[in-house]
Amino acid sequence: MKSGVTKKEPISSRRRFFLDMARAVGLATLGGLTWSAYVDEVSASKLTLRPPGALKEEDFLATCIKCGMCVEACPFDTLMLAKPGENKPLGTPYFIPREIPCYMCPDIPCVPVCPTGALDIKSLKSEKKELDINEADMGLAVVDAENCIAFWGIQCDACYRACPILGEAITIEYSKNERTGKHAFMKPIVHANACTGCGLCERACVTEKAAIFVLPREVALGKAGDYYIKGWDKNDEKRLENTNSEHLKQKKDSKSVLDSLNSGMEGLY
């Protein structure tokens, strides 16, 4: 004050505290948002094929510790750990069937070494409590009927022959080739209840880009919904047993039904 120039008051420690806290919280929010956006992006890859026995994808991502012991245990070098730049959840194990499929070892070496249970050995046991690789659910083979040459009428059963559960996971459907009049179509049909998603069919496929390929089940399978009932399936029909069928007996006059069908069309003509 001596020189006449007003000296700036130093900020009180209370103000400094609030300022620092606000700054830290701001930075943390910024960092947290960027971070979670990145992690969410990376973990959203739906097309990753997991080793046998893998938990459901969301549980798998929480549980896998990325140690790579399944990769080391695999005798065929099928499994890899996702590297940066591969657009897959970083460090988690996956395989590319067209390159190296799962050869379905009977003792399933990749699973018991998993320390976290992200590869669940219980899910791979048969009813007799024995390890059974056929219980695996790595994915589901899907046939591209447009580009499968067997659907064109060319004789090829490479995928059928390559399938380790031949005759169950893939069967051949015979039908008459009307175009030539004297040949048969031998079309491969995949059965979801048996297919393990090992990818040996994809590996064996003769087309330039495989016309049969493995997708994760959640991607490959549709869902009909609860409101359709298979009348020819005893178990499915059981669902009707305890239903309240009042609304089926209810009489509706035909006029109101017609009106309801036609309503909403007024403005069209």
Added chain:
Amino acid sequence: MKTLIYKHRYLILRRFTQVLVMALYIIANVYGINILMGNLSSSMFLGLIPLSDPYAVLQMFSAGAILTFDIIIGALIIMTFYAIVGGRVFCSWVCPVNMITDLANYLRRTFGFNQIQKKQPASRNIRYWVIGLSLIISFVLGITAFEFISPISMMHRGIIFGLGLGWAAMLVIFLFDLFVLKNGWCGHICPLGGFYSLVGRFSLIRVKHDADKCTACMECKEVCPEMQVLHMVTKESIPVLSGECTNCARCIEVCDDDALIFSIRNKNNGEKNEIN
């Protein structure tokens, strides 16, 4: 020559253990000699003893994973080990990123970058915030959040299983430490280092300072990656008690007056009767 080795005895030992750990993992993967299977996230020692990264396990827990017995035992073994020898012994004796950041720090010193930028603009407590954030994000997204961006796991996994684009992350850390912030990654941001700082708070092996021998050359502070832990240098004869000390022993090597040595901490944090 002999003195050169003596002057770098701990550095040589440190590099040796870092490379040895890596080599054990690599021979397990490539040749199937299973002394140490897996990687730093989780491994199996001699096919019998599970070892797991406790911070990763904490994230798994926070993400809602069901923890197996093996994982919990593994994490406890590692925690106990570092709680005894010093938490951040992991950082300077095992972690592969340490080699990158040490190189950056070495280049900083040789090129004199430290003279240009004396005061560091960032708090060393950021790492504890990052721990908190990682646990929150893990909880919200149900994913081990830090493991998805961890350059430590990335690099270590990369060396064993193939690096992919991971080199870019390594380069970022190197450049960050070299040009932006002195000891930026290890000393300010890395939550694993922060986690081990907390684990090692009460560890037994400590660097001890002898103020009577100290000639105040400040070489130790120059070389220390966590120089705030050396606050007692020239002033008091006490051991370094902060968990943030990495026990890298660079200060011991660099001290020409033998004012710094490794010691075992005794019960009353004794100032007088230290066992050497």
